[in-house]
Amino acid sequence: MTVTAQTGAYRPAPPPQWRPLTDAAPLLPDEHPHRVLGTGAELDPALMSELYTQLVKGRRYNQQATALTKQGRLAVYPSSTGQEACEVAAALVLEERDWLFPSYRDTLAAVARGLDPAQALTLLRGDWHSGYNPLECRIAPLSTPLATQLPHAVGLAHAARLRGDDVVALALVGDGGTSEGDFHEALNFAAVWQAPVVFLVQNNGFAISVPLAKQTAAPTLAHKAVGYGMPGRLVDGNDAVAVHEVLADAVDRARRGGGPTLVEAVTYRMEAHTNADDATRYRGDAEVEAWRAHDPVALLESELTQRGLLDEDGIAAAREAAERMAADLRDGMNAEAELDPMSLFDHVYAEQTTQLREQAEQLRAELAAADEHDAHDEQAQQAQHGQEDGR
Amino acid sequence: MSTAATRRPADATRAAARKPTPLAQALNRAMRDAMAEDPAVHVLGEDVGTLGGVFRVTDGLAKEFGDDRCTDTPLAEAGILGAAVGMAMYGLRPVVEMQFDAFAYPAFEQLVSHVARMRNRTRGALPMPITVRVPYGGGIGGVEHHSDSSEAYYIATPGLHVVTPATVADAYGMLREAIASDDPVVFLEPKRLYWSKDDWDPQAPAAVEPIGRAAVRRTGTSATLLTYGPSVPVCMEAAEAATAEGWDLEVVDLRSLVPFDDETVTASVRRTGRAVVVHESGGFGGPGGEIAARVTERCFHHLEAPVLRVAGFDIPYPPPMLERHHLPGVDRILDAVDRLQWESRWTEGNGR
Ligand SMILES: Cc1ncc(C[n+]2csc(CCOP(=O)(O)OP(=O)(O)O)c2C)c(N)n1
Numbered sequence: 001m002t003v004t005a006q007t008g009a010y011r012p013a014p015p016p017q018w019r020p021l022t023d024a025a026p027l028l029p030d031e032h033p034h035r036v037l038g039t040g041a042e043l044d045p046a047l048m049s050e051l052y053t054q055l056v057k058g059r060r061y062n063q064q065a066t067a068l069t070k071q072g073r074l075a076v077y078p079s080s081t082g083q084e085a086c087e088v089a090a091a092l093v094l095e096e097r098d099w100l101f102p103s104y105r106d107t108l109a110a111v112a113r114g115l116d117p118a119q120a121l122t123l124l125r126g127d128w129h130s131g132y133n134p135l136e137c138r139i140a141p142l143s144t145p146l147a148t149q150l151p152h153a154v155g156l157a158h159a160a161r162l163r164g165d166d167v168v169a170l171a172l173v174g175d176g177g178t179s180e181g182d183f184h185e186a187l188n189f190a191a192v193w194q195a196p197v198v199f200l201v202q203n204n205g206f207a208i209s210v211p212l213a214k215q216t217a218a219p220t221l222a223h224k225a226v227g228y229g230m231p232g233r234l235v236d237g238n239d240a241v242a243v244h245e246v247l248a249d250a251v252d253r254a255r256r257g258g259g260p261t262l263v264e265a266v267t268y269r270m271e272a273h274t275n276a277d278d279a280t281r282y283r284g285d286a287e288v289e290a291w292r293a294h295d296p297v298a299l300l301e302s303e304l305t306q307r308g309l310l311d312e313d314g315i316a317a318a319r320e321a322a323e324r325m326a327a328d329l330r331d332g333m334n335a336e337a338e339l340d341p342m343s344l345f346d347h348v349y350a351e352q353t354t355q356l357r358e359q360a361e362q363l364r365a366e367l368a369a370a371d372e373h374d375a376h377d378e379q380a381q382q383a384q385h386g387q388e389d390g391r
Numbered sequence: 392m393s394t395a396a397t398r399r400p401a402d403a404t405r406a407a408a409r410k411p412t413p414l415a416q417a418l419n420r421a422m423r424d425a426m427a428e429d430p431a432v433h434v435l436g437e438d439v440g441t442l443g444g445v446f447r448v449t450d451g452l453a454k455e456f457g458d459d460r461c462t463d464t465p466l467a468e469a470g471i472l473g474a475a476v477g478m479a480m481y482g483l484r485p486v487v488e489m490q491f492d493a494f495a496y497p498a499f500e501q502l503v504s505h506v507a508r509m510r511n512r513t514r515g516a517l518p519m520p521i522t523v524r525v526p527y528g529g530g531i532g533g534v535e536h537h538s539d540s541s542e543a544y545y546i547a548t549p550g551l552h553v554v555t556p557a558t559v560a561d562a563y564g565m566l567r568e569a570i571a572s573d574d575p576v577v578f579l580e581p582k583r584l585y586w587s588k589d590d591w592d593p594q595a596p597a598a599v600e601p602i603g604r605a606a607v608r609r610t611g612t613s614a615t616l617l618t619y620g621p622s623v624p625v626c627m628e629a630a631e632a633a634t635a636e637g638w639d640l641e642v643v644d645l646r647s648l649v650p651f652d653d654e655t656v657t658a659s660v661r662r663t664g665r666a667v668v669v670h671e672s673g674g675f676g677g678p679g680g681e682i683a684a685r686v687t688e689r690c691f692h693h694l695e696a697p698v699l700r701v702a703g704f705d706i707p708y709p710p711p712m713l714e715r716h717h718l719p720g721v722d723r724i725l726d727a728v729d730r731l732q733w734e735s736r737w738t739e740g741n742g743r
Binding site for chain 2 (some may be wrong): 075076104123124125126127128130144145146176177179180181182207208209210214215216277281282337339341343344347348353355356359363366367370
């Protein structure tokens, strides 16, 4: 159909003036994930060394925790092997006053931020839900319901700004978590409020068994930022220095009042989803092996070696430090958890309700009865032995 | 379930097939049969396809019926259930899997605001033949958010059927009925019973009591244990143990919380004169309160003692290392049964 110029009286009114709120172009992510290792870029040797030490520790931590599941010391462990660069960079990029909002896979980020390794595993061991005081370490409880921690990060960052503090919140989420409503609501709030918050998506390829292609049809997860009005950044998630660089930029921007950033780190989950999962059902070895060749620890190690910043002794020292941490962790986890059943009724409310007091009394009576029963059994057994010995 | 009979294989094969079947496998079979019979039946959820679900309940369905019939969705419970609403509007019968009890919460808005009341608000024009499968409850050592019993929220929402099987035969039969139902059914799967086995023939599933009816699992004369889902086997054990103390307990498996089978329950309690309601979820505001009230209203003159409740404590579900102190076990049930000797206490208290 050809449209010819109207010659008659018909002149539709022009639409009211419209323009986009923001210029989308500067918000768009780069075409390729940002990388620095192997590119000859100028890098800070001290930062590289620190990242390296933490990466080696992190790898060892993952191995040790996985071993603890096999020994029945941990109920479950979602390993971050292969993702250590993201975990460690996220922890190191923050100032002490900043806040980290981890998901259930991010125990390592919490440990790299300084949390006691055994304490960080309380949730996964099963002795209590959160094993630490978030206000002391400025790490929110590890969040199991996906993406639900993201709005919290926005709220905290917003509150800090309202209070006049230059605190930044960094929130971690997986590729699967970006499909949840909470992810979208958090990003929107953050952008509208210009909250000092950074979202780090660890795109490790899978949400349990579901690959990224079934999770999203977006070009990249970083592209999602644009629709909310914040910049999206893509980074090689196995390049610890690059992740640190990109996050440092975003944190800096947030701190200076520039608003939120969404960072997508492209990485890979080397192990199964958790020790309870069977990854062979949904992926082949070839893919895993290709990623093994792009290992975050090995990448940084060879870069440091090539730059003459690391030798055999340095490597040995880092591994030794990691072994010490692993030994401490083993000791911590092998110690029986001190569990008081009566603690079930603590902290449900600031002040215990009458109903809970009643229920606590019921449990106390049950425990006493069980103790008495055990003691009785023991006496009976001893009497029996006595008789046998006497014969 | 008429077609199940027509697909019955020869007797010899049937005898060979008759071996103990885990409850999860019966659920799987129910979906498979429903999908084979009715092309409108679609399964959707997180990891239900390639992986076959984290509990393997949907194992093999994607292979057999294709990705369009058994679909791995993006990770978004509100999206899954909301999409199911639209699918149902267009004539499909979605069977939705919520991966774990506490991960169904993001879908509450859809469930409460749309699924439950669509028929009513459209004057019957838009039925919602959706089955929402929710693995629920504790006892498997799950970490935080993996052990909730959320049935009280569901039964408080008019428009939803809320059912929960406790036997392998019921797992099959009730899921078939849930899928065939023209109303939304919240199908609560007691996850600690997934691996429990029964001598059940997957080739020739016998008819079960329809949804809405309770089943007397054990007959008795001195008191009735009213229970459902994961607590049914615990009550059966308690009933066995109680015989040593002279109690002859009847165990009623409610099977369906909405609709509620007042008839079976009332008949049982009138016969025995005493009742204890047993469930895992918290007692305050829990299903037990409703059940006790109904029983009292209908059986007042037959009751020898108040209807008692044995429930989980009114606390957020505890970590795995402490859950055994929270879950109602045999001892706690027997203690309650002892307290049913109300008459004598009352008499003593009054100095009669
Ligand atoms: C709201 C919610 N739904 C479902 C789950 C169950 N679940 C736990 S982890 C997971 C996959 C998460 O994938 P992703 O976000 O990519 O993180 P990753 O495990 O890869 O680190 C699922 C579905 C959950 N924890 N929370």
